[in-house]
Amino acid sequence: MNSGTGPASRHPVLVVGAGPAGLSAALALRAAGLPAVVLDKRVQDTVRPGSRAAYLHGASLRELELVSPGLGHEIAGRGLMWSTKRSFWAGREIYARTYPPLHREGLPPFTSLPQVQTEDLMATACEKQGVEFHWGVEVASAHSGPDGVRLVDSSGKEWQAEYVIAADGSRSPLRSAIGSPLEGPRSRNTFVVVDLDDDPAHPLPIERVFHYHHPGAGGRNVLIVPFAGGWRVDLNLLVNDDPEQYISPEGLRRWIPRVMPESYGERVRWVSTYRFAQQVAATFTDTHRRVLLTGEASHLFAPFGARGMNSSIPDAVRAVRAVGAALSAQGPAEAQAEIVRFADERKEAAVYNRACASAALEHMLAERRSVRLRRRAAAAVASAGLKAGAWLDAAPYGPKLVQRGAARTSY
Incomplete structure (x- = not known):
């Protein structure tokens, strides 16, 4: 050097x-x-x-x-690579898929x-x-x-x-x-991003999980993703939320155990907030x-x-x-x-x-009435229609790369 x-x-x-x-x-x-x-x-x-x-x-x-x-x-x-992904709507599972091992x-x-x-x-x-x-x-x-x-x-x-x-x-x-x-906009909503260390005493299934309207987070969207050595939790705040209420030590200890096992509330490694550009x-x-x-x-x-x-x-x-x-x-x-x-x-x-x-991002925030209606309609039939559940699972990540x-x- x-x-x-x-x-x-x-x-x-x-x-x-x-x-x-x-x-x-x-x-x-x-x-x-x-x-x-x-x-x-x-x-x-x-x-x-x-x-x-x-x-x-x-x-x-x-x-x-x-x-x-x-x-x-x-x-x-x-x-780390996970083989299972799940999505939930207000606490109800609407989609799950497990891929065969490579x-x-x-x-x-x-x-x-x-x-x-x-x-x-x-x-x-x-x-x-x-x-x-x-x-x-x-x-x-x-x-x-x-x-x-x-x-x-x-x-x-x-x-x-x-x-x-x-x-x-x-x-x-x-x-x-x-x-x-x-050139371009920034999101109006703030997103809280938290890294959590693994808890060997309370291991979790290695799965990617997305929650629409998580009941433990006051109806906010929550994404939970594993990575080597820990977990990433993304919380989609509402426009009028005060981010400080969610990133302070007290705030983290309040909402993390509502979306993860209780012990993970004490395993925060890093926290940040973003308004995505x-x-x-x-x-x-x-x-x-x-x-x-x-x-x-x-x-x-x-x-x-x-x-x-x-x-x-x-x-x-x-x-x-x-x-x-x-x-x-x-x-x-x-x-x-x-x-x-x-x-x-x-x-x-x-x-x-x-x-x-x-x-x-538009799908996640659902600011337009047409998007909200489409999401609700898909959630209503997701248990009976695999395509509706698959769409709700995939849409928060945008179109597939081609x-x-x-x-x-x-x-």
Whole structure:
């Protein structure tokens, strides 16, 4: 690991940010035979709380396996996969399905592992592949031009590169520098997200459970999802709820035992609140086609369907592919065309993902009368009609991911 000091030099590519998108970009660069230099404002080994993006699609595992052989399998092996999912309406089970065990080689359809552990495994793979990290480097300003990008960090040190892959998060200084605002709404409702440690004395079935109008939560929606080492509980507050009443120690001890076994009220590991953004950057590159936005620097989604990190990984891989093609292009026009192609494809994917997450969010909040009526009608016949129950079980996660060709990748 390097400290980030020393004379300025010009790099073919710089990656800004060492989250899932940045680490994916670094691995893809090394897989392509390019040097990978990553700048991150955090101090090395910073403790990151919470499970955050704890669900990896099989497509993401396959992407990581391609850029770092063995990594997808290692992440899958550390994670957890459940075979049963259930949904309830006001305490009455309306749908349940258990899938048969997998008896095949290869990567699973998904795995559930706290994001910090996924990142640690990715960072270890980066170190093995010779990725150069510079910690404690916060980009203060950025300027792109026809010949490349110049960054200046908070210490005054200058960094130069032919191309920069921006993976610097939702408050991205690079996105601000290229004048590409996030566009889209935020949810009116607040969501409480709680991580709970497993209780070995009171083990629970490894199942994903969704409750419409949970009677123990005052009729609020509750999602309960297992991950390796614990449980995630999402509580959908009403518009006029005071979040503090639900995240204070007293509040947690009051409502957690009403939706989980009583002992779990004392096993809170992390709690946070969100008003979910549904936002996509105006453009994924600058006018000179030298900066490429990826991950949360380019899009923010409600978590239903787990589209955030699972679209950030292909963002990064595609960005590296575009940069590699641009570096070997025959001239500026060809190089710029590669970057534009990346920007157009990934924005289209982001807009699609936002639409999917928006559909799930609309279903969850049921602010329109037509949505409320449809949900109630489905719940009324769910016990007699498998399709109605299956729809109620699936709708909170948005449309299924489908392949739409290279230009319309949905994840």
